[in-house]
Amino acid sequence: MTQTMSAQLNNIHPFAQYADRLLAGKTLLPDTPDNVLEVMGALDSYGIVLDRYSKNLIHIADHQFLVLFPVFKYFDGTINPAKMWQHFCHDRINYEYAEYTMKAMMWHGGGGLDAYLDTDEFRQNCERAIAAKIKFNPVLQLFHRTFPEFLIEQIRQLSYYSGLGQFWRVMSDIFTSLADRYRRGEIKHIPQIVDHIKNGLVADAARPITYGVEIGGKTYDILPASAGLTFLPDTAIPYVESIFFRGTPFLGTVSYNAQAQQISPDKSRFTYGALYADPMPIGGSGIPPTLLMQDMFRHLPDYLETYYLDSVRGLGDVRVKICASFQRSMFCVTNAALLGLLPKGADATAPEDIAANREFLLGWMDRLASSQLEQVQI
């Protein structure tokens, strides 16, 4: 009886068509020339930006370890008047966005990385590194004795700096190689884009996530290889969950009344992520995602800029346009991730395997029901 009801519900699921579309080898985003151009342009610039974000995050994790006032953390170790002038003129990448993403990921947690940060082993790793770091700093020693959790929490955050940096390193390489293939004319359709991303995710699924800092010529492991943290389950999936789905409600775009529980007290029910964002206010209101749009605009490929210039407002609303294109590209990434996570694999042919895959996809369709999936079909 229950199975019958479930089957009936599955058939009448309003988003069942998208699950069926995925099972039929098609994509969440319609395969149109405009979509290919927008998604490729967005991923091209996003790949370049992610490269910079990734390097900076790893630089902060490695070289700004327990620096309580990291004034030059965005300088990647090169500090000179010319670079400082560029920085003050805001001729630079908005690394703040990378940190914002890191904090959102840390706040939502999930995956093996989050779990490992609460283990005794991690605490011991931290204590060793802290002892080495503050050996000649009596002020910090006193501070650490008074507030023993503070520096450890700082290291948890630095672990996320490193974890996200390593995740984005892989994603940047995937997008950059995809952009190269597009320029060579090898990419013509959305399914090819999804396939490329999926292959990249699968290829690096088991890539270890580790983090160690060098203090006084000796390396101290914070996230050792023995912790068994890997790319896909411990950074990629938590990232997708935190950034694509949950996100955080941005001040300035919608007036949320938290006292009236317009923001769910249960953060697992958050739907403020990239797949849900309304590009109109998100793209241009000066909130963290707008910073990403600014960075992507700096590295926008010519073909996408030309495409935008042909529209009514030209580059006048370019950040909103980039936001919309970026969102379309993120549906491709989500598509690739879903295919990669199918319990019976994307190549399943047996009816019961397909049913299991369908059941799995319908669970995700529940979550996508309030996303912008319908809007990107237009």
Add this chain to the structure above:
Amino acid sequence: MLSALLLIPLAGALMLVCWPAKITSEQARKFSIACLVINLLVSLYLLSQFDLAVTGLQFQESIPWLEDLGLGYELGIDGLSLPLLIINSLLSLVSVYASDADIRRPRLYYFLLLTITFAVAGAFVSQNLLLFFIFYELELIPLYLLIAIWGGPQRGYAATKFLIYTAISGILILASFLGLVWLSGSPSFDYSPTMAHGLPWIQQSVLLAALLIGFGIKIPLFPLHTWLPDAHVQASTPVSVLLAGVLLKLGTYGLFRFGVCTFSEVWVDLAPYLAWWAVASVLYGSLAAIAQTDMKKMVAYSSVGHMGYVLLAASASNPLSFVGTVFQMVSHGFISALLFLVVGVVYKKTGTRDLTVLSGLLNPERGLPLMGSVMVLAVMASAGIPGMVGFISEFIVYRGSFVSFAPQTLLCLLGSGLTAVYFLLLVNRAFFGRLTVTDKQATAQDVVLPVVTWQDRIPALALVGLLFVFGLSPSWMTRWIEPTTTAMYEAMPIKLELSSAHLATPLVNTSIDLAICSDGDCAL
């Protein structure tokens, strides 16, 4: 010199229609702009030459014309007409500048606009009643045609309604002028503030009543206002700018010059009732504005309310309130012109003025952020926020009228509060929230409004500048106005400076010239 102000737009208008070669819309617009820039420069030169020490008429010109009819070419300006003359020159330029570059039948269109400039300037400088009436009537036909030809879908109805109302207004004014000249035994229609002195009270009151209704239609005052919202809604933006900014002022100017000064004895008697009429106009205009869902209608009803302040100040009849009367005319000219300009831009870009549909126009990327900000400033000025010209004008009006009519003033203050209510409703609905210009959600997802050009922005920004200039330094305005209005007050044979608690005391038969203010609060 004053003739130059009439001849420049008139010559421009005639050259436009008589130009032998084909003329494009853009060429006609540029030519009209050139004429009106010269016109504005001449006005400003006039301003620079205006002698503040002289309280009477200046730059007078007198040429006999049809002496048998009593019609003479009598021109002159004082501190009452000078600011309005400048506003006419400025807003005419603004309205031509804000006209579409590809307007249909450009020759006729710009001819009519220039003719209105000519006629309105003529009315403001006329010192002959018949000449004033001719100019007053002359402005009706171009305006009728501008609404009837370039207006919205219901333009025929609105234009005809406007014509009927204002024609009746003209008839009543003409009747009053004829009566005044005949009864006073004046040999001509040359205007003098003392023309009605000596006439029996009843004759003066009948003549004043005709003027009140005649100019009351033009101002417009409740319940004579019903032509205005229709005319505004159907008129194009430049015409609305002229209508609200300048043409309504003909009514208040006429009432103030020919009503208050000429029939001051009756005016003082009727003042409390006129103040209540002002209250009715203010409250009705404000409450009706709250109920509107069309932006332009809301601004039009706001005009009805705000013009009520002019009547309130005029009825209070003291030196400060007289300054307030003129200041409010000028202030309303700037603010209403700006409001209609912005509403026009919103309509041009979104295709609607419906407040139930519009939303989020302040969107920085795809909306109208600069025009939205200008709109916020304009509504702040209209609601009397300090630092802007609306505050100064309303403060002077209230400060002046409170000593004469406290309850009426307090009720009109409520109208100022209601201004904030309906304009905040407007701003909140149309400019905040998610950008939407249609009620169809599917298309609302992809709203991309056309870019606002500098042609749309420049006149609005210029008016915003003036809101602040005269809001922060009101003396730059009052210095022109005050000597004349004070002299007008001094010339009144009977003064009204009573608090409302003592209004029961009949003033009409009083033998003294100055009724002493009982609460001692009349040191204005």
